[in-house]
Amino acid sequence: MTKLNTYRAGPDEAGHFGIYGGRFVAETLMPLILEVEKAYTEAKDDPAFWDEFHSQMKHYVGRPSPLYFARRLTEHFGGAKVYFKRDELNHTGAHKINNTIGQILLARRMGKTRVIAETGAGQHGVAAATVCALFDIPCVIYMGETDIERQSPNVFRMKLLGAEVMPVTAGTGTLKDAMNEALRDWVANVDDTFYIIGTVAGPHPYPSMVRDFQAVIGNEVREQMQEAEGRKPDSLVACIGGGSNAMGLFHPFLDDEDVRIIGVEAAGHGIETGEHCASLTGGKPGVLHGNRTYLLQTEDGQIIDGHSISAGLDYPGIGPEHSWLFDNGRVEYVSVTDKEALDAFQLCTKMEGIIPALEPAHALAHVAKIAGGLPKDHLMVMNMCGRGDKDVFTVARLLGIEVSE
Amino acid sequence: MTNPATRIGKRFAALKAEGRAGLVTFVTAGDPDLETSREILFGLPGAGADVIEIGMPFSDPMADGPAIQASSLRALKDGMTLKKTLELVTGFRDTDDDTPVVLMGYYNPIYIYGVDDFVADARKAGVDGLIIVDLPPEEVDELWKPARAAGIDFIFLTAPTSDDARLPVIVERASGFVYYVSITGITGTRSADIADVGAALRRIRKHTELPIAVGFGIRTPEQAAEIASVADAAVVGSALVDIIAANLDPGGRPKEGVAEKLLALVSDLAAGIGGAGEKVA
Structure with a gap:
């Protein structure tokens, strides 16, 4: 790898991380993107904005989330001390709320009166609908028809929260199509609407803005590990779909050279089968949804749908900063299959009494592979970025058990 | 100013001399299949199309409406690729050396094809201009520079949201020409108010002497005529693509006569703006 003096300086003024990122959007959207960028640049330098953000984090989200020593799993693996960053204990059950709080505060600051969002598994949709309920702002969630069928409890939650869920039938009816549709809505409603993107992807400034909101995760880990062990962690592990929970954990540590950082993609049925969501390990650079990044695509540059047991990792792209960190080698990226994630899901539930979402079950599956080979004083932090309540029916089906919903 | 040495420049100069606006037609390459697409394309100049826009199919056309996305997916399902799109243009150029051909689409397929190879092959095929929807001025240079060096025009979209600060950048x-997207929205949805379009064009003309083509939401000869009264050209896309969608059998194959029906609408549109299209049955 080429060593840089800092890995935390990006993006540049035009939103590029090396060749990745940028603003690849239709001209109709450009003025909106520039307006969001200007507003965020101002908010970022305003202590009052962050005071409100941290107050919401504390009183509404329930932060800081605990850094929990997973004693039984540590003994089971027989090596590194494994800690979980318990972001599954956040209000709404995942890390997604950190970002939606940040963006709704920005939307209010900009005087926007309507919010749109895309969702795949429904976690971001729920988090967006939640903050819209909190601030009494009308909210439209775009969700692929295929995903609506797979994630009916979350669809109901969003509706209870007062959001309108718009089924997307275009394309293949999944997350990428929901994002296309949300962008179309935004183009048609330029004056009053704010688009809350759910991950560290999309046109600049979204990748860095979402990262900044999610960085609360890594910043807390640094303090909490200091308190627990009197030093920094030795390694960080997180799952990656778009990559927001991982970026939130990783970014504060990118310049700590002695911290090993590992991102875990979804290998689905296995990279070699072509049915996976591993954009970095199984895709190549391209341009979609406003940014240049690694994508799952055909030889002719057509985007293809990924496959994963976890609907939250089921996106054909990945945040551009991850693409950059992959190319320069600062972060290791690996992948884990459906089967391995399912095993980790059950192991964690039985040994720690924590039902993880299938997304962090991928991260845990990789922890299971490497923890045993590391010394007992190695401090490893895995981001438990979501809880598994939403996945119990999926898991039951895969295990061949009938559960009535 | 238009460049008299290019097909686009010559065509707009000729339109000016005739004292009328032009008709720009949009169809997707390979929709619903290669053979029908070729039949349509080769028939367009005769039906009265002054400039031909050909869509390069893309799986995720985020600035387009359902009609054009569906046309892209039909073409892709039938095996259309960027290479075949360029071959289609090559075939067209064997029959017509005057009508400008503008390729419209999204950047990813070009990026994957390879920018330099694409520019070389597009030039060889007889492509005159490019409209790449998701390359705003901020990101365009990597394709714009080689394309302009090869003599291919780069047509940019302007929108109602493009203000006096933004227009000079664009x-x-x-x-070649400037494309004015007459509504804030996606293709094929609503139509713009003519007074708003007229005001917007006056504003854009303060910044450029290039001809201005207006598109999005033009479906009928009457609407085309109205736009033609204020613009240098009217662009019709979704209404043509809808004819293809409405003339497929349950298996997605084109019914007999789909090309004729589409070309008949083109000649009506051409007649609407006073064009020279021959009446197609």
Whole structure:
């Protein structure tokens, strides 16, 4: 790898991380993107904005989330001390709320009166609908028809929260199509609407803005590990779909050279089968949804749908900063299959009494592979970025058990 | 100013001399299949199309409406690729050396094809201009520079949201003509108010001397005529693509006569704006 003096300086003024990122959007959207960028640049330098953000984090989200020593799993693996960053204990059950709080505060600051969002598994949709309920702002969630069928409890939650869920039938009816549709809505409603993107992807400034909101995760880990062990962690592990929970954990540590950082993609049925969501390990650079990044695509540059047991990792792209960190080698990226994630899901539930979402079950599956080979004083932090309540029916089906919903 | 040495420049100069606006037609390459697409394309100049826009199919056309996305997916399902799109243009050029051909689409397929190879092959095929929807001026240079060096015009979109601060940034790199997207929305949805379009064009003309084509939401000869009264050209896309969608059998194959029906609408549109299209049955 080429060593840089800092890995935390990006993006540049035009939103590029090396060749990745940028603003690849239709001209109709450009003025909106520039307006969001200007507003965020101002908010970022305003202590009052962050005071409100941290107050919401504390009183509404329930932060800081605990850094929990997973004693039984540590003994089971027989090596590194494994800690979980318990972001599954956040209000709404995942890390997604950190970002939606940040963006709704920005939307209010900009005087926007309507919010749109895309969702795949429904976690971001729920988090967006939640903050819209909190601030009494009308909210439209775009969700692929295929995903609506797979994630009916979350669809109901969003509706209870007062959001309108718009089924997307275009394309293949999944997350990428929901994002296309949300962008179309935004183009048609330029004056009053704010688009809350759910991950560290999309046109600049979204990748860095979402990262900044999610960085609360890594910043807390640094303090909490200091308190627990009197030093920094030795390694960080997180799952990656778009990559927001991982970026939130990783970014504060990118310049700590002695911290090993590992991102875990979804290998689905296995990279070699072509049915996976591993954009970095199984895709190549391209341009979609406003940014240049690694994508799952055909030889002719057509985007293809990924496959994963976890609907939250089921996106054909990945945040551009991850693409950059992959190319320069600062972060290791690996992948884990459906089967391995399912095993980790059950192991964690039985040994720690924590039902993880299938997304962090991928991260845990990789922890299971490497923890045993590391010394007992190695401090490893895995981001438990979501809880598994939403996945119990999926898991039951895969295990061949009938559960009535 | 238009460049008299290019097909686009010559065509707009001729339109000006005739004292009328032009008709720009949009269809997707390979929709619903290669053979029908070829039949349509080769028939367009005769039906009265002054400039031909050909869509390069893409799986995720985020600035287009359902009609054009569906047309892209039909073409892709039938095996259309960027290479075949360029071959289609090559075939067209064997039959017509005057009508400008503008390729419209999204950047990813070109990026994957390879920018330099694409520019070389597009030039060889007889492509005159490019409209790449998701390359705003901020990101365009990597394709714009080689394309302009090869003599291919780069047509930029302007929108109702493009204000006096934004317009100079856009037209700085524009050549051939400027495309005005008359509504804030996606293709094929609503139509713009003519007074708003007229005001917007006056504003854009303060920043450029290039001809201005207006599109999005033009479906009928009457609407085309109305737009033609204020613009240098009217662009019709979704209404043509809808004819293809409405003339497929349950298996997605084109019914007999789909090309004729589409070309008949083109000649009506051409007649609407006073064009020279021959009446197609």
